[in-house]
Ligand SMILES: Nc1ncnc2c1ncn2[C@@H]1O[C@H](COP(=O)(O)OP(=O)(O)OP(=O)(O)O)[C@@H](O)[C@H]1O
């Protein structure tokens with residue numbers, strides 16, 4: 001294991017439309033670590049996720065984000081993706097007319113460039129990923145997130161996670177709206193994508209998913225700040241007592 | 248980015264904008280008169296009825312005012328005297344690709360013909376300027392009695408068949424441009440499919456304007472006899488010149504009882520071509536006619552593929568897409584006339600406008616009084632990519648029979664930032680993301696095309712999205 005962090009955020013301040021949302025967030029994720037982020041609705045969790053991916057609507061007004069030692073703020077979203085940052089969206093977007101199979105192939109090509117698999121290798125890889133997640137073949141002919149159920153969208157995000165093999169996976173409420181079986185499948189996918197050289201930030205409201213992915217660190221965000229960080233026991237405490245005692 | 252855009256403006260970004268040295272065997276002086284019309288006919292050694300029809304059509308054209316709709320100011324800019332009405336590049340139609348003059352062959356090679364022929368298509372006609380230069384049809388089709396010729400050869404070899412159907416679907420006096428075409432037509436395709444014959448693979452025609460200020464006036468006539476079927480595909484390109492060219496075609500389709508004709512077009516004229524085309528079909532009992540019509544290029548397109556549902560149980564479908572970029576106006580749509588009972592029609596129109604381009608859907612559906620139990624379905628979707636681009640719809644429904652069931656939906660949407668961000672987060676640049684969205688929007692059209700046209704279409708749209716971010 002190397003000693004360089006995958007992600008190092010220092011005193012991050014972020015605005016949207018002149019409203020301050022993040023008010024000094026610091027976080028370090030080392031290779032092999034899974035960090036959970038919990039917090040009330042509207043506290044700024046998705047904001048952090050979007051900023052990590054480079055959403056153009058957010059403005060960084062202070063602090064730094066380093067990804068494998070590089071200044072992430074200087075990179076376009078697609079450069080971040082190609083460098084190994086992956087975001088599983090809380091609200092995945094539909095693209096009518098864009099077929100899932102076609103989209104995944106293009107995505108893998110965009111991410112891996114010269115190292116892209118041949119059509120046959122890609123099909124093999126895709127088949128493996130799809131059977132791991134219990135996704136049926138018919139899925140490939142549908143349009144990206146178009147008319148997908150909530151659970152299907154989340155499962156599709158994880159399918160993309162498996163094919164993207166990122167160094168940093170940011171999963172924004174990937175467990176929301178999943179039935180019990182789907183939750184286990186999705187957790188299996190998350191675990192399969194994690195390696196000793198990658199890191200994961202998983203945003204969630206529930207302990208359930210954490211039983212499966214075993215985070216080493218848990219952070220609680222309230223009103224744009226991390227008010228408490230700790231080990232897995234913190235998530236259990238939140239589950240039991242809510243957020244009141246922390247604010 | 249700004250630098251990039253300037254460079255594109257300077258050299259033009261039209262992919263097919265190369266041009267060969269103009270080598271002509273015959274070039275008429277520009278401008279039009281009755282004498283020019285007679286000369287074209289004489290040169291082609293045509294039967295007298297055709298000469299007289301041309302002259303009548305010319306006189307109608309000369310006296311008929313411009314249309315008062317579409318884009319009047321662009322139409323007024325057409326300088327009919329500056330246009331060359333006939334230009335012959337090759338002395339005969341070749342059957343062997345190797346015999347086609349080299350510069351012409353180069354052009355088509357660059358466009359990917361005749362590779363296309365070998366891979367996919369039953370037959371190919373390539374037309375360069377006014378006349379067909381290359382033509383081929385698979386032997387098995389010939390044996391089944393399928394006729395696939397360029398229109399000039401059709402008139403020579405099957406004068407009676409041509410005389411029987413020519414101008415029956417689009418009378419010369421239908422509109423100013425159908426009159427012009429009838430007066431000066433040259434080339435185009437003539438197809439007859441005998442009873443019960445199914446042409447399994449698409450047949451293809453490729454039209455190219457190479458010379459400056461050139462008019463191309465091809466004329467296509469397809470007759471599908473009872474119970475037969477055919478899919479015809481045409482592609483169109485031209486080089487980029489600073490002066491305008493005119494493309495004014497007439498296409499007539501006749502689907503006899505139980506026949507099925509599908510006619511697909513990918514029009515990618517350069518941005519200085521006026522594309523004013525009349526396309527119309529007649530569908531007899533239980534016949535099916537489908538127009539699959541893609542308009543990417545040209546300066547102004549005015550084109551409304553039409554179907555006259557004349558026999559009971561006939562079905563019409565018009566699927567069209569239009570892309571309007573900078574300085575372009577695509578005025579496209581569809582016309583369906585339900586003249587018989589139990590006839591059904593479906594119109595799907597999709598348009599994208601960008602960089603100040605303008606897309607208009609102009610549709611007309613008529614159901615006559617005596618046509619019982621007809622079904623009409625019209626869907627128009629527009630996607631606007633930036634401020635200042637424009638999309639309008641002018642739908643007209645004239646339903647004179649109360650048993651008709653009709654549906655009409657229209658939507659105008661914009662590309663959302665969240666959609667683009669989602670795709671960028673997957674490793675696609677902003678331009679690539681836009682291309683994915685745009686190609687998705689056109690997918691209901693693209694999936695109807697033969698594979699390689701679909702691929703071509705997707706590439707074209709990706710090119711249109713390049714340099715668009717600034
Ligand atoms: N475009 C915007 N303009 C103004 N405020 C915004 C904008 N986008 C988000 N916000 C605000 O930023 C705050 C943080 O939102 P964010 O989506 O990050 O919350 P969250 O912690 O992910 O909440 P949830 O648990 O509900 O997903 C919210 O108060 C939200 O209303």
Ligand SMILES: [Mg+2]
Pocket residue numbers: 045046047090172173
């Ligand atoms: Mg959120």
